[in-house]
Amino acid sequence: MTTIPLFHVLILSSLLFLIGFVGVVARKNTLFMLMSLEVMLNAVGVAFIGAGSVWQQADGQVMFVLILTLAAAEVAVGLALLIRMQNKYRSLDIDLLNQMKG
Amino acid sequence: MADILWKLFEITIIIALLIPIAAMLVWVERRMIGIWQDRHGPNRVGPFGVLQSLADLLKILGKEDWIPPFSDRLVFVLAPIIGAMCVLMSFAVVPFSPSIGVSDLNIGLLFFLAMASLAVYSVVLAGWASNSKYALLGGMRAAAQTVSYEVFMGLSVMGVVLLTGSFNLREIVLAQTNGWLIQSQFVGFFIFLVAGIAESHRLPFDLPEAETELTAGFHTEYSGLKFALFFLGEYLGVTLISAMSVVLFFGGWLMPEPFASWLPPLLWFIIKIMFFVMFFILLRTSLPRPRFDQLLKFGWVVMLPLALLNLLVTAVLRLTGVL
């Protein structure tokens, strides 16, 4: 019985997405980048759910479930790499990883 | 408007009942342990020491509400609140009787699981915010333990969902009119019980606060009201797990026909809960504490496959029409 306009849902989604994007681009701490990435994934989820509810299709939620699994796998690998990085560099500064100098 | 007011009243009543119950449970537990361990237990304050909890409460309230200067103040304060809040929120979906219950969510079971998984933040954050070694170790143990056991806790109740076809707890209870689910889901019940003990980190799975190793685990630095909140959360958690076991596997307020008319449904429900609370207390007195790696290994190697197997068998039987 809800009448939340899709427009507003998508605005929320893009706002969240862009906040996450800013975080990924602007932060140097890899952990924060990963968190911002979660925000971005979440925003995509919002868009899917919103669209799914507007068109009365379950596909939106299905896609959200898939995003969820993706996020889980991503976090597992990402955190493992983070730990590796911490062990090797004693820092999470992503800029330390640019050893490929062009 | 009247609806909303009535709901608020209902919530207030339930909370007002639950908190004393939790307080009383402290006395019950100590008293029962005393009996089972062949000693007296608290017996000085009031008849049979009934007022012991009240006395403890007063003592705790009178203590200095100390926040360690080396801690993270915000999180330190927030952590016990989260714990108590999550458990109390979970009670919102518990159907106490056909007419009593805060919310009739159609994803009630999921809501319960969600709250259970959020409750871990309380312990973890308390451990972190205390900024002390024992607390941190306790917090980490809590995180690992909860995340691990949460997985097959969810899986174990999926058998129930399969058979009842609903996440709504009220519908699940009603679906057991012709027989409790324990009949077919005894494996699921066993897993749920174990996971529930781990989730509420009660003995024998109380490794986050193992006194012999970690002083007091995650709440080493806590005192006063915040310590009381942790205690409240723990005993409410015991009650919650008992209530959920009853709802999911023992028919909630339902009783077989000859007994059903003897007492009102709410009382039947409370009796069943009390039975499980007693069972938890009995467990605490009788079982030793495992090592942490044993705990995790037991969870991932024994319980998770068992839960999956249970789910698979249930699904197969459901599809073949046996259940």
Added chain:
Amino acid sequence: MLLASLPFYQLLSFLLLITFGKKLSWQLAAIISVSSMALTVLASTILLFELSASENQILNVNLWHWFDLNHALGKSQINLSFYLDGLSAVMISVVSGVGFLIHLFAAIYMKSDENFARFMAYMNLFIVAMLILVLADNLVLLYLGWEGVGLCSFLLIGFWYHEKNNVLAARKAFIVTRIGDTSMAIGLLLLFNSFGELNIAAVTTLVQQSSHSVSGLSVEQTNNIYWIALLLLGGAVGKSAQLPLQTWLPDAMAGPTPVSALIHAATMVTAGVYLIARMHDIFILSPEVMNYIAWLGAITLLLAGIAALAQTDIKRVLAYSTMSQIGYMMLALGAGAWSAGVFHLMTHAFFKALLFLTAGAVIYALHHQQNLFKMGGLLKKLPFEGSLFVVGLICLMALPGSSGFFSKEAIIAQLWSSNTAGPLLWWCAILGALLTSIYSCRLFFLAFMGTARFSDKTHSEKNILLRSALIILALLSLFGGLIPLDLTLVFPTELAASIPEILEPSWLHTLAILTPFIGILFSWFYFKKYRTSRVVGSEYNLSASESRLVVFCRQGLGFDSLYSLLFIKPYQWLAEKNKHDVVDQVIMLNAWYISLWHDALIMMQNGSLRWYLAAFGLAIMLLLGVSFL
């Protein structure tokens, strides 16, 4: 079929030697190369008989179709086919005969060289190229041989590549002859453009037909023929070391002596003469060019004779002498005395090969001493070589009875009344003959008479094969003039006959015959010092004159410095100024453009994850913007 196989004995030998060179013993390598040469001689002898037996004195063989050239007038087939007529028969007999003897000599002369097999391989390759040049039935194939001999010349001059001078000489020879070759290539293109044919016989027929037709040649065609002839002459001038491209030949003497004998005296340098003789139909239609050829030959022979007078190196004397003699041939061709020119080519090949080989033997006997002023009195010490050298010199001076006499007199006799030559050129020829005898005498006196101006003991090579090769050459030189050379089927009847109004004075022949003797007489007294030199104290009383004029002559009449001033210095100046190569810079603009992108992309690929992400976001923004627009 035999004709087709002619170059292949050598080719096979070349391939064997160049492939297994280092592993072959001297004997095996020598046997392979010399026997292949012997096979060539045998084959060409049989071919000569076949040729004389054939009805129109022409043999033709087509090996395979090479490629087609398209022209407005129709398609021209370029085949790998050989064509043997009187002219090429003379050439192959010279190439194979003299070549065989020189191979024989070289096999012994170069015995101790560590790269003997390579040397013989190059020699064989040279013969292959020369035979292709001579036998080619079209100008493309001829050009292939032409460049082939140039390559071999380069390789052989620079054979001892460890010495800088040899390498420089090789380079000089290559570059200078390339100038002529370029001119020739342009000539060939122009020829094809005008007539649509490059087959020699076809071109000849075409030219003859159009010139004999009623309308005659068009103005444009006449013009074209003039230029074609001039350009072909350029090629011939380069290859035959005529003015103005003669400067490479004296330097080319840096190569081993057999090379000088084979390539730079007997065969390759006469390729230019052969080319003009082969294409005489073109040249006849362009009398101006004929006149140029005559003058070119005359001037070359005089200048080379003068330069030869001042040389101190025995091989350089012979080199200038070669230039001078080829000048005679050119003069003959220019005067229209075709068969006389070719005849002189043949006799010159004999006696000049003899002279070079004997000089080589002398040099060898004197431990690689080439300076004339360090010789002297060799007639007594090396009587065999000395007497052979005398024979060669007699032929060179064209004393009556020798082969040189017949050929040279034939040339001189036709000069006076030729309408493309004339009395003036006749006088030049006489003067040249005089110079020839004078420098020959000087050479002889310096080297073989007087006292020995060296301390080392001579060691004469006594190998019977080597000596027999020399003896055969000497015999050929002496009696080669008696070989009947009938080229009437190849060349048109002599032009001289068509101009009867120019009267030939009666004393012409007498003077021509007497000229060498005058020269000898003059030298006998003028160079008295040389033949009677004595040791004064510990010093020899003889040394090369260092007067400015002599040095000028010795250095080839200043052509090298002139060219250096005219071409090399300005070019070097240009190169200096254009160190960064303007054209190259224009081309490098591409590279610069690419590297600009490269730099830009490198800046993007900086390994910074956040940078990548920002680029990613920017790209998304642009894409969205595009989709919005």
Added chain:
Amino acid sequence: MFENVASIEGLFYFAGLVAVIASLKVVTGNNTVHALLYLVVSLLAVAVCFYLMGAPFAAGLEVIVYAGAILVLFVFAVLMFGLGADETKNAPKSKSLANMMGAMLLAAALLVEIVVIINNAEMQQSLQANVISSKAVGIMLYGPYLLAVEIASFLLLSGLLAGYHYAKPDATGGDL
């Protein structure tokens, strides 16, 4: 009825606002654990949004899996490996918003574009959102999306293996 609708919409906007603010705090925060907490808040707010949009199942999953498991993993990693401090060696001293200026400008431009595009596509007709039951989702998942589910399971497996492999201390791992 109108009041009810308005309140649902109002709740949605409120939850959305909370989500945005919490996300902003995540991005701009310095304390790792605080940021994680804000992230949890953001996720919970988004879960509320899901619920209000008629996707209770997704809301449940959001809390259970995202907030309850994935972020606990984060917290666990932070606690266990001491990743708490923001050890960015190259970071500028001041941590003001000015440092994020470039990224924020980019994001703002993107936002404007997206808004314009969404607005342009005439998508904003409001449709009545009914609750989509978890049953429908399940049917879809094990029907048309079966392959996607299988792929997701492989993804999880590979994530498990990769996480295990990378997080192993170097000493215990041999050459792989």
